[in-house]
Amino acid sequence: MKSMRKLNKAGMILSMVIGMIIAACMSPAAGPEVVESDEAAAPAMQEVQSTLSIVQERGKLVCIGNAQLPGFGFLDSEGNFSGFDVDYCRAIAAAIFGDANALEVRPATAKERFTILSSGEGDVIIRNTTWTMSRDTDLGMNFGPTTFYDGQGLMVRKESGVATLQDLQGASVCVVTGTTTELNLADQFAAAGVDYEAVVFEDFDQSFNAYDEGRCDAVTTDKSSLVSRQTTLTVPGDHVIINVTLSKEPLGPAVRHGDDQWFDIVNWVVYSTMLAEEHGITSQNVDSYMDSNDPNIRKLLGLEGDFCAKIGLSNAGCFVDVIKQLGNYAEIYDRNLGPDTVFDLPRGLNSLYTDGGILYAPPIR
Amino acid sequence: MTTVAGTPSDRSVLPITERYTVLGWVRRNLFSDLFNSLLTLVALAFIVFIARLLLRWAFFTAEWGVIPANFNLIMRGQYPATEAWRLWLVIHLLGGVVGITWRLISGQFSGAARILIAIPFVLMLIPFFSMGTRLNLLIAAAAAGAGFYIAGHMPIQRRGRAAAYLLLAYLVVMLILLRGIGAEEGPMPPVQPILWGGLLLSLLLAFFGITLSFPLGVLLALGRQSKLPAIRVISVIYIEFIRGVPLISLLFMGQVMLQLFLPDGFPLVDRVLRALVAITLFSAAYTAENVRGGLQSISRGQYEAAQALGLSTYQSTMHIILPQALRAVIPVLVGQFISLFKDTTLVALVGIFDLLGIARTILANPDWLGTQQEVYAIIAVLFWIFSYSMSYASRRIEQRLGVGER
Numbered sequence: 001m002k003s004m005r006k007l008n009k010a011g012m013i014l015s016m017v018i019g020m021i022i023a024a025c026m027s028p029a030a031g032p033e034v035v036e037s038d039e040a041a042a043p044a045m046q047e048v049q050s051t052l053s054i055v056q057e058r059g060k061l062v063c064i065g066n067a068q069l070p071g072f073g074f075l076d077s078e079g080n081f082s083g084f085d086v087d088y089c090r091a092i093a094a095a096i097f098g099d100a101n102a103l104e105v106r107p108a109t110a111k112e113r114f115t116i117l118s119s120g121e122g123d124v125i126i127r128n129t130t131w132t133m134s135r136d137t138d139l140g141m142n143f144g145p146t147t148f149y150d151g152q153g154l155m156v157r158k159e160s161g162v163a164t165l166q167d168l169q170g171a172s173v174c175v176v177t178g179t180t181t182e183l184n185l186a187d188q189f190a191a192a193g194v195d196y197e198a199v200v201f202e203d204f205d206q207s208f209n210a211y212d213e214g215r216c217d218a219v220t221t222d223k224s225s226l227v228s229r230q231t232t233l234t235v236p237g238d239h240v241i242i243n244v245t246l247s248k249e250p251l252g253p254a255v256r257h258g259d260d261q262w263f264d265i266v267n268w269v270v271y272s273t274m275l276a277e278e279h280g281i282t283s284q285n286v287d288s289y290m291d292s293n294d295p296n297i298r299k300l301l302g303l304e305g306d307f308c309a310k311i312g313l314s315n316a317g318c319f320v321d322v323i324k325q326l327g328n329y330a331e332i333y334d335r336n337l338g339p340d341t342v343f344d345l346p347r348g349l350n351s352l353y354t355d356g357g358i359l360y361a362p363p364i365r
Numbered sequence: 366m367t368t369v370a371g372t373p374s375d376r377s378v379l380p381i382t383e384r385y386t387v388l389g390w391v392r393r394n395l396f397s398d399l400f401n402s403l404l405t406l407v408a409l410a411f412i413v414f415i416a417r418l419l420l421r422w423a424f425f426t427a428e429w430g431v432i433p434a435n436f437n438l439i440m441r442g443q444y445p446a447t448e449a450w451r452l453w454l455v456i457h458l459l460g461g462v463v464g465i466t467w468r469l470i471s472g473q474f475s476g477a478a479r480i481l482i483a484i485p486f487v488l489m490l491i492p493f494f495s496m497g498t499r500l501n502l503l504i505a506a507a508a509a510g511a512g513f514y515i516a517g518h519m520p521i522q523r524r525g526r527a528a529a530y531l532l533l534a535y536l537v538v539m540l541i542l543l544r545g546i547g548a549e550e551g552p553m554p555p556v557q558p559i560l561w562g563g564l565l566l567s568l569l570l571a572f573f574g575i576t577l578s579f580p581l582g583v584l585l586a587l588g589r590q591s592k593l594p595a596i597r598v599i600s601v602i603y604i605e606f607i608r609g610v611p612l613i614s615l616l617f618m619g620q621v622m623l624q625l626f627l628p629d630g631f632p633l634v635d636r637v638l639r640a641l642v643a644i645t646l647f648s649a650a651y652t653a654e655n656v657r658g659g660l661q662s663i664s665r666g667q668y669e670a671a672q673a674l675g676l677s678t679y680q681s682t683m684h685i686i687l688p689q690a691l692r693a694v695i696p697v698l699v700g701q702f703i704s705l706f707k708d709t710t711l712v713a714l715v716g717i718f719d720l721l722g723i724a725r726t727i728l729a730n731p732d733w734l735g736t737q738q739e740v741y742a743i744i745a746v747l748f749w750i751f752s753y754s755m756s757y758a759s760r761r762i763e764q765r766l767g768v769g770e771r
Contacts, residue, residue, distance in 0.1 A: 068728070070734055071731055074727075075723070079443040079562075108716050232735025
């Protein structure tokens with residue numbers, strides 16, 4: 001009889017615990033909730049409900065991001081998301097809500113990110129995503145303006161004197177297997193007619209450690225990543241990233257096909273940071289521009305033309321909120337990747353067109 | 366059946382164990398002949414070599430700064446710092462509950478109790494802990510002592526039942542404290558489970574995964590043995606389907622695909638709960654097969670004796686069959702629960718910050734690039750501590766129940 005009582009107790013405990021967990025975890029604020037509507041009209045209503053209205057009802061933006069890429073997305077020691085990509089998530093939240101923290105970052109792996117966006121569990125992908133034709137078409141994505149022009153690079157030891165691909169004749173190269181990196185490496189070396197030996201690894205940490213231990217003459221991956229890892233080498237100063245780019249990697253935000261208003265919002269938030277840099281407006285001095293006479297600045301800051309309304313935002317100073325809370329492109333770049341960080345990544349292509357780069361935002365008018 | 370294990374008459378049949386002095390033991394086991402001595406020396410040299418490498422790394426090469434700097438992240442993930450007092454309260458209460466239940470069930474302050482009460486004091490020695498942390502640990506230890514003392518002076522009749530109710534009440538209070546209650550501006554604002562992270566989340570996932578999958582697994586095992594075809598077929602299909610797919614695919618289904626199948630506007634279930642459901646469903650299938658092994662080890666005589674006594678199927682299952690079957694498979698079940706604890710790290714691959722997920726994001730912090738070895742070493746130590754505690758606890762339970770002694 002005793003064990004039966006025990007089992008009864010166990011069953012009771014169990015059912016109560018299950019109930020508690022379900023009650024605890026049903027999260028009212030996590031998903032795109034739909035307004036109550038007449039049953040007959042419901043499907044049609046949902047069909048046309050725009051991403052913007054879903055986001056506004058939810059009260060926060062859900063940004064599909066990365067929590068494992070140095071400089072672009074990670075948790076700081078206080079548990080807050082930060083990084084270059086995360087700052088652009090915050091910029092969109094600032095434009096919509098006037099509050100950069102009205103944001104939930106949904107970490108995703110490279111493989112799941114597009115499915116999560118398609119299923120509606122996220123509103124935008126900003127996760128070092130390369131803009132390619134098949135993603136743009138087959139996968140049903142729309143890519144916003146490129147926020148970071150990356151490219152595959154090669155790191156070698158300084159003492160080797162390697163400066164071009166031809167110098168790497170017969171060299172061994174550490175590379176991660178199963179990536180576009182590996183394919184680009186093969187393509188570019190074949191095109192240059194250079195023989196090499198690929199030393200393949202399952203992940204980049206292994207690949208990089210092997211290079212550090214001298215098991216290969218060179219190591220290859222995206223340049224931004226090479227720069228960030230250089231600081232972790234035994235003697236960082238002994239290595240150099242050669243001035244060769246093996247591939248084009250334009251990284252930027254992506255949204256679902258079929259919601260042009262939402263696409264416009266993402267586009268113009270990114271452009272506004274570039275335009276602010278162009279006009280010399282920073283998070284510090286933005287208030288001093290509020291009485292500017294320059295029509296370009298007045299339009300950017302919402303003082304004339306009401307351009308925020310054109311992308312569906314009622315807040316006339318939507319770009320002012322972005323600039324105040326996140327800063328212009330240069331501030332976002334410097335904060336995460338610039339000279340004051342361990343990366344000290346040169347702007348290169350990511351300079352304004354006026355400074356020799358290719359950042360060229362269309363005018364607001 | 367002669368059940369009473371551990372009576373003097375039983376002991377007398379056990380083989381006589383000889384006792385040696387330390388030196389005698391060494392001579393007999395390590396240096397009994399030339400070959401054995403040689404083997405001992407080689408093994409010793411190897412162990413010293415490895416230990417030297419490890420110690421040199423741990424004390425000279427490794428940069429441990431990453432651990433104190435991210436300690437809160439490792440322990441509680443993104444749980445807001447302003448609400449951390451709730452986690453401490455959970456730990457204080459745990460101390461009290463452990464003290465009380467120990468008195469109720471064991472009744473005495475034995476060796477294992479000393480180990481338990483020593484844990485907070487050992488933790489207080491960790492150099493980088495703040496005074497507040499040490500004070501909190503002291504409170505937990507004091508609560509345990511107070512609980513032990515008070516429970517000893519209470520006229521409690523049904524001690525086992527009282528302990529069970531207390532544990533149940535503790536779980537409820539714990540979940541309320543963790544989850545929060547009331548308005549955003551209230552004294553205990555809600556904290557979404559997705560913000561629970563680090564060790565906290567790993568332990569919660571493992572605990573609820575185990576406690577929820579165990580009864581489900583037992584039901585499935587009984588279902589598979591059932592004489593009713595519908596129940597048997599459903600159980601078999603469930604078990605074989607779940608065992609046929611890897612856990613990671615269930616997790617991906619829950620995280621990524623679920624939303625595609627649910628009707629539009631269906632309120633989203635928290636992602637942590639989805640992961641917990643996947644882990645529970647997965648583990649239940651394996652528990653079921655382990656329990657079935659136990660059920661099949663029960664001889665027909667037991668069933669027939671139960672029938673002869675006029676017990677119903679339910680009664681004989683509950684009182685005769687299951688108690689014996691479960692007792693027989695304790696080691697297997699604990700092995701499976703330990704593996705479930707370690708399997709919870711797979712949630713890191715679907716963007717949930719358990720212990721492993723937190724480790725990976727710490728490694729992406731530009732301030733701590735290149736500290737993989739240090740971070741993963743600490744994570745491994747944490748996992749070892751909890752896995753070993755589980756297997757130690759199971760060995761003690763086996764000893765108490767006398768499993769393997771007859």
